[in-house]
Amino acid sequence: MNRQLSQRFAFGLLWSAASATIIILAIIVMFIMVQGLPYVNLAFLTGGPIAQGREGGILPAILGTFALGALSLIIAVPLGVGAAVFLTEYTRPSPLTTIMRFGTDSLAGVPSIIFGLFGFIFFVTRLNLGWSLLAGGLTIALMVLPTLIRTAEEAIRAVPVAYREVSYGLGASRWQMVRTVVLPNALPGIVTGIILSFGRAVGETAAVIFTAGTALNIPTSVLSPTRTMAVHFYILAVEGISLPKAYATGAVLIATILVINVVANLLITRGVARAVRR
Amino acid sequence: MHYPLVLGLLILSLFLTGCGSAASAAADQLTLTGSTSVTPFAEQLAETFEKQHPESHINIQGLGSSAGIQAATNGTVELGMSSRQLEEDETEQLQPIEIARDALAIIIHPSNPITDLTSEQVRAIFTGSISNWSEVGGPDARIVIVTREAGSGTYGAFEELVMNKELPAQSALRQGSNGAVRQIVAEDADAIGYISLGIVDQSVKAISIDGVQASTAAVLSGQYKLVRPFLFVKRKDAQLSRLGEAFLAFVLSAEGQQELVQAGLVQGADAQ
Amino acid sequence: MKERLIGFLLFMSALVSIASLAVITFFIFEAGLPLIFRVGIGNFLQNSIWQPSGKTPQFGIAAMILGSVWVTLGAIMIGVPLGLAVAIFSAELAPPWLAAVIRPVLQLLAGIPSVIYGFIGLTILAPVVRAAFGGPGLSVVTAALILGIMILPSIVSISEDALRAVPRAYRDGALAVGATQWQTIWRVLVPAARSGIVASIILGMGRALGETMAVIMMLGNALQVPRSPLDSATTLTSNIGLELAYASGQHREALFATGVVLFVLIMILNLLANVFTGRLVLWRSRAPSLSTMRTLWRNRVPASDRRSS
Numbered sequence: 001m002n003r004q005l006s007q008r009f010a011f012g013l014l015w016s017a018a019s020a021t022i023i024i025l026a027i028i029v030m031f032i033m034v035q036g037l038p039y040v041n042l043a044f045l046t047g048g049p050i051a052q053g054r055e056g057g058i059l060p061a062i063l064g065t066f067a068l069g070a071l072s073l074i075i076a077v078p079l080g081v082g083a084a085v086f087l088t089e090y091t092r093p094s095p096l097t098t099i100m101r102f103g104t105d106s107l108a109g110v111p112s113i114i115f116g117l118f119g120f121i122f123f124v125t126r127l128n129l130g131w132s133l134l135a136g137g138l139t140i141a142l143m144v145l146p147t148l149i150r151t152a153e154e155a156i157r158a159v160p161v162a163y164r165e166v167s168y169g170l171g172a173s174r175w176q177m178v179r180t181v182v183l184p185n186a187l188p189g190i191v192t193g194i195i196l197s198f199g200r201a202v203g204e205t206a207a208v209i210f211t212a213g214t215a216l217n218i219p220t221s222v223l224s225p226t227r228t229m230a231v232h233f234y235i236l237a238v239e240g241i242s243l244p245k246a247y248a249t250g251a252v253l254i255a256t257i258l259v260i261n262v263v264a265n266l267l268i269t270r271g272v273a274r275a276v277r278r
Numbered sequence: 279m280h281y282p283l284v285l286g287l288l289i290l291s292l293f294l295t296g297c298g299s300a301a302s303a304a305a306d307q308l309t310l311t312g313s314t315s316v317t318p319f320a321e322q323l324a325e326t327f328e329k330q331h332p333e334s335h336i337n338i339q340g341l342g343s344s345a346g347i348q349a350a351t352n353g354t355v356e357l358g359m360s361s362r363q364l365e366e367d368e369t370e371q372l373q374p375i376e377i378a379r380d381a382l383a384i385i386i387h388p389s390n391p392i393t394d395l396t397s398e399q400v401r402a403i404f405t406g407s408i409s410n411w412s413e414v415g416g417p418d419a420r421i422v423i424v425t426r427e428a429g430s431g432t433y434g435a436f437e438e439l440v441m442n443k444e445l446p447a448q449s450a451l452r453q454g455s456n457g458a459v460r461q462i463v464a465e466d467a468d469a470i471g472y473i474s475l476g477i478v479d480q481s482v483k484a485i486s487i488d489g490v491q492a493s494t495a496a497v498l499s500g501q502y503k504l505v506r507p508f509l510f511v512k513r514k515d516a517q518l519s520r521l522g523e524a525f526l527a528f529v530l531s532a533e534g535q536q537e538l539v540q541a542g543l544v545q546g547a548d549a550q
Numbered sequence: 551m552k553e554r555l556i557g558f559l560l561f562m563s564a565l566v567s568i569a570s571l572a573v574i575t576f577f578i579f580e581a582g583l584p585l586i587f588r589v590g591i592g593n594f595l596q597n598s599i600w601q602p603s604g605k606t607p608q609f610g611i612a613a614m615i616l617g618s619v620w621v622t623l624g625a626i627m628i629g630v631p632l633g634l635a636v637a638i639f640s641a642e643l644a645p646p647w648l649a650a651v652i653r654p655v656l657q658l659l660a661g662i663p664s665v666i667y668g669f670i671g672l673t674i675l676a677p678v679v680r681a682a683f684g685g686p687g688l689s690v691v692t693a694a695l696i697l698g699i700m701i702l703p704s705i706v707s708i709s710e711d712a713l714r715a716v717p718r719a720y721r722d723g724a725l726a727v728g729a730t731q732w733q734t735i736w737r738v739l740v741p742a743a744r745s746g747i748v749a750s751i752i753l754g755m756g757r758a759l760g761e762t763m764a765v766i767m768m769l770g771n772a773l774q775v776p777r778s779p780l781d782s783a784t785t786l787t788s789n790i791g792l793e794l795a796y797a798s799g800q801h802r803e804a805l806f807a808t809g810v811v812l813f814v815l816i817m818i819l820n821l822l823a824n825v826f827t828g829r830l831v832l833w834r835s836r837a838p839s840l841s842t843m844r845t846l847w848r849n850r851v852p853a854s855d856r857r858s859s
Contacts, residue, residue: 007733021702117806121578145570254662341795420684451782
């Protein structure tokens with residue numbers, strides 16, 4: 001009886017913890033959306049800021065965000081997928097792969113402010129790229145590399161061994177096999193990793209401020225400084241420039257993250273469905 | 279087939295086109311770096327300037343006075359922005375151009391009944407020797423001090439003008455910009471902070487110091503003492519680009535100065 | 551020939567992460583270590599006075615280290631019980647539809663930018679704390695509460711993996727000898743998943759320790775050793791984030807030196823987490839390591855079968 005009672009009590013706690021988590025997320029999203037969405041309109045999305053963002057729109061920040069995300073992915077995706085292919089297809093577990101994996105894991109744990117410090121001293125100062133899309137993109141590329149490697153590795157491992165054997169049986173070389181069999185089949189997983197990495201680039205602030213800068217202009221080249229939505233939100237909110245505009249920017253930011261997560265999830269479920277059909 | 283090769287080429291070409299367009303754009307692109315206090319005013323000037331010269335791009339990077347001075351010294355930018363006087367070793371290489379003067383306003387929450395403090399009282403509050411509003415005739419509440427971080431020009435000016443180089447109390451909250459200080463003071467009934475007079479709005483209350491209310495008139499007449507310069511700095515040995523020259527001329531012109539005065543600043547010594 | 555070239559290129563990309571880790575380490579240390587040696591390691595770590603500008607600069611980060619410790623422990627106190635509860639719930643109790651809700655909820659919590667969390671702490675929580683307990687509101691409690699939520703996703707995902715990886719026989723055995731479901735969970739499954747759970751806590755600590763922007767917004771950034779949870783404080787990260795833009799010369803060096811200390815702390819946590827997940831085997835514990843559990847999990851009976859049995 002007592003045991004049943006304590007079980008009921010414990011399960012009650014577990015249920016409330018789970019509901020609390022859902023409620024917390026709902027509060028955060030609703031709070032920003034309810035306050036921000038009324039101010040979001042076409043002019044806000046397609047207009048430039050006036051008076052540091054007190055008036056006008058956030059087009060430069062939207063473009064800056066997407067440019068920075070795209071640039072970092074262009075740099076990181078080939079490296080990440082290449083690393084994953086090497087670790088899964090080209091080598092057996094050895095001390096070297098242990099070190100490589102340790103490097104990836106450690107990189108994943110490095111806080112973004114450290115990336116910011118590094119990007120600032122190395123890309124901005126040492127390589128003299130200045131605060132620019134390129135310096136920011138390179139920094140974010142390093143940040144998202146572990147995510148890309150891990151998701152690509154998992155996706156590649158999920159490709160059945162039999163596929164590889166068939167391919168070899170047809171006389172394919174290792175690279176031909178990877179290119180024609182492994183990568184196409186692992187694509188949904190790889191794309192999921194890419195989308196999640198893009199999400200990280202969108203949400204990052206600390207590393208971006210010190211590498212890509214805070215200039216509120218539409219970037220004209222990879223060497224222009226830029227300001228992402230997250231940075232713009234931070235500046236509007238903290239400096240009290242305009243609370244309505246801050247909420248509106250936050251709403252666009254959260255909507256972007258929502259879309260990214262939904263797309264990634266769709267791809268994951270589709271990938272799983274495909275795996276089940278096999 | 280040549281997947282990595284193609285991607286590599288793609289990246290390379292992207293970089294090259296990027297660099298190419300950067301080189302061609304460099305002629306009408308200007309970046310100013312430095313004081314976060316100067317930043318909002320510089321951005322406003324840049325907006326007006328860009329409207330008149332649609333082909334030009336002016337990027338304003340708010341990073342702090344010291345960073346701006348350093349960037350100008352090592353040539354990262356043509357023009358740096360500073361909200362404090364240059365130190366002696368900095369004047370060796372740099373030429374300061376005073377584009378405006380700015381008063382530091384001491385601000386409190388609008389609900390706080392206090393309207394005037396002496397500069398001694400302000401110092402005592404910020405050093406922590408006065409820690410309750412009742413000690414200066416206010417309500418019985420602990421004073422929440424809001425200051426700026428080391429390295430900021432506003433902090434440097436405040437340290438020099440008010441603090442006699444004494445340190446603020448350890449319990450003082452630190453914020454990264456004028457706007458952030460205003461935001462905290464506007465939210466907290468017991469707070470006190472200091473910001474650019476041009477940034478003061480109805481969300482906070484600027485008190486008078488030694489009986490003088492902070493205003494551009496009081497700055498011009500010399501009655502209000504908490505005044506610091508807003509500087510553009512450039513290397514003495516370097517020639518400004520055409521755009522840099524044009525922007526600087528605009529800032530110092532009657533039109534640019536009028537815009538700054540309307541924003542709550544006082545005409546700079548180097549203005550025409 | 552082409553095959554070998556491709557193999558080489560792939561090998562090089564696999565080296566990038568370890569190489570960039572090395573480069574990052576090198577540049578942070580190069581920029582920060584000279585100042586640490588000039589000031590003295592003991593002085594740098596134990597002096598609580600940070601006065602980077604002025605005639606007689608002092609570089610002591612003791613107050614920030616303590617600030618980081620307070621905030622991180624606070625976040626753990628919030629995040630671990632909640633995270634573990636959610637992990638147990640979704641691994642063992644949740645009806646499938648609810649588990650299908652919780653997973654994306656956690657993903658979204660992980661995806662929300664930290665500036666949004668900081669803003670929530672600044673605008674919703676800080677005024678509540680100020681009204682309820684006094685003080686500036688921007689305080690250790692405020693930061694710890696929000697950080698506790700921010701680290702939730704990492705804690706849940708790793709603990710949940712570890713719980714799910716416990717062999718089915720453990721569960722069946724416990725239930726067969728008459729244990730209740732809760733006793734099975736608490737006495738058998740949680741201990742068996744111990745190393746994974748510990749790893750999740752360590753990684754959660756790492757995240758809390760490393761968070762910057764949200765902390766700058768919520769913690770008030772006072773340069774003092776916090777004496778109560780209602781005090782404002784500064785962490786290692788928030789001081790770098792707040793001052794880096796303004797710093798030059800020695801001051802900048804000192805911020806990089808702060809980065810060195812942070813980096814070392816994070817690497818220690820990473821190593822520990824790796825040891826606990828069994829990825830880096832320094833000693834063998836008797837509990838099954840997470841990697842063997844993962845293998846077991848991959849060969850598991852599908853969840854649908856398990857529930858009907």
